[in-house]
Amino acid sequence: MNALSRRVVIITSILWRLLPQGMRRRWWLFRIFDGLARYWPLFRRRRGVLVIRMDGIGDMILFRNSLDHYADAFGVSANDITLLGCDSWSSIAGDVFDGYRVTTINEHRYARRLLYRLQVNFQVRFLAPQITVGDAFFRRALMSDSLAWVAGAPRTVVALPYINERTRAEYTWYMSQGWEVIDTGAYPDHETVRHAAFIAAVTGQSVAPATPVIAWREQASSVEITAPYAVLNPGSNEYGRRWPLAEYVALASWLRARGLRVVFVGKAEEKAGDDVLAILRKDEGIADMTGRSTLPELLDIMKGAALVVSNDTGPAHVAIALGAKTVVIVGGGHFGCFVPYPDGVAPRHARFVYERMGCYHCFWRCHKRDDTKASFPCVAAVSMDKVQTACMALLDEGDDS
Numbered sequence: 001m002n003a004l005s006r007r008v009v010i011i012t013s014i015l016w017r018l019l020p021q022g023m024r025r026r027w028w029l030f031r032i033f034d035g036l037a038r039y040w041p042l043f044r045r046r047r048g049v050l051v052i053r054m055d056g057i058g059d060m061i062l063f064r065n066s067l068d069h070y071a072d073a074f075g076v077s078a079n080d081i082t083l084l085g086c087d088s089w090s091s092i093a094g095d096v097f098d099g100y101r102v103t104t105i106n107e108h109r110y111a112r113r114l115l116y117r118l119q120v121n122f123q124v125r126f127l128a129p130q131i132t133v134g135d136a137f138f139r140r141a142l143m144s145d146s147l148a149w150v151a152g153a154p155r156t157v158v159a160l161p162y163i164n165e166r167t168r169a170e171y172t173w174y175m176s177q178g179w180e181v182i183d184t185g186a187y188p189d190h191e192t193v194r195h196a197a198f199i200a201a202v203t204g205q206s207v208a209p210a211t212p213v214i215a216w217r218e219q220a221s222s223v224e225i226t227a228p229y230a231v232l233n234p235g236s237n238e239y240g241r242r243w244p245l246a247e248y249v250a251l252a253s254w255l256r257a258r259g260l261r262v263v264f265v266g267k268a269e270e271k272a273g274d275d276v277l278a279i280l281r282k283d284e285g286i287a288d289m290t291g292r293s294t295l296p297e298l299l300d301i302m303k304g305a306a307l308v309v310s311n312d313t314g315p316a317h318v319a320i321a322l323g324a325k326t327v328v329i330v331g332g333g334h335f336g337c338f339v340p341y342p343d344g345v346a347p348r349h350a351r352f353v354y355e356r357m358g359c360y361h362c363f364w365r366c367h368k369r370d371d372t373k374a375s376f377p378c379v380a381a382v383s384m385d386k387v388q389t390a391c392m393a394l395l396d397e398g399d400d401s
Helices: 003-018 025-038 057-067 070-074 087-096 107-112 114-125 141-151 168-175 191-203 245-257 274-281 295-303 314-322 384-395
Strands: 049-052 081-086 101-105 131-134 155-159 180-182 229-233 261-264 286-288 307-311 326-329 350-353
Touching (some): 025 114, 025 141, 049 070, 049 141, 057 081, 057 087, 057 191, 057 314, 070 131, 070 191, 081 087, 087 101, 087 295, 101 107, 101 114, 107 114, 141 168, 155 191, 245 307, 245 384, 274 286, 295 314, 307 314, 307 384, 314 326, 350 384
Parallel strands (some): 049 081, 081 101, 131 155, 155 180, 229 261, 229 307, 261 286, 307 326, 326 350
């Protein structure tokens, strides 16, 4: 390569970094608000580690054990680690992440409200971390990677993310910023396996994937229903991942026949229709707590349960981490990434029930569903018999499982 060619390559590289191609329009708009904070002068000494995890409660539960390795991995004390996450789980952060600094933001406002984004950006900039870490495989470039860039730490260590054509240009730009990028494995490796691979790459020492476990307060459940009781969580942010509600109602009747009281839980927007509620109200042994409990109260309820049955959603991971006997009804959208847990990670008190189909790994872009408020076929195909068999296996086991 002659001198002219080298100059062209260098100039092209600089221009691409300054004016990269293939970005979504929002990326260009956000650059203004991100750049203002990113290049704002700091008049304080950098210290500590900033861990960015803009994830839901289920992902945070799967990540929790890994965080305890970070102090040794990055040569800091636990109280010098700041966890940046989402407001949606802030009410339990003090207990679940005890010993660490926790800062949460409203991720939806950050993605849509420019002034709020600017406010958060300056907040993150003034944290002044020495090291920024992001080990999520499934993450949003315009959120997690933008926040890491704004922090401007001398050392940034991230996992190689899942990249598709829509996000390739954005991730490529961030990965070109001199960050340390760790390949934690191919899709669909499980999250706990990825977390272990990330730590092993940083420390140079082998780390085994661990079963999710969280400490939680010893407090009686606020539910006015006597034990033993089963908790049913029929909701999910995505309608398709919900096992049909009629099946949950039938399961409730079956559990009542086995001597268990039943508690329905979920968010207010997941509340059943009047026809279903009328059925539930006929049995005094069934309590509908949908939309009537806070997140900490939900943990209290699940911790005291004899059994939890849930769709593939955050509360399922919470229940397992609390040690509750848990049956999870699983679809195939990203089968294996989050559920089922792999051998060596799955505890005896958890069962994962699913019906394999040839269209697994569709990333929930189902072409076999006509109604967007209907269950995905792979979820609807899970039989009552399979769920009941899993429930019986757990209920018949001793409490030392």
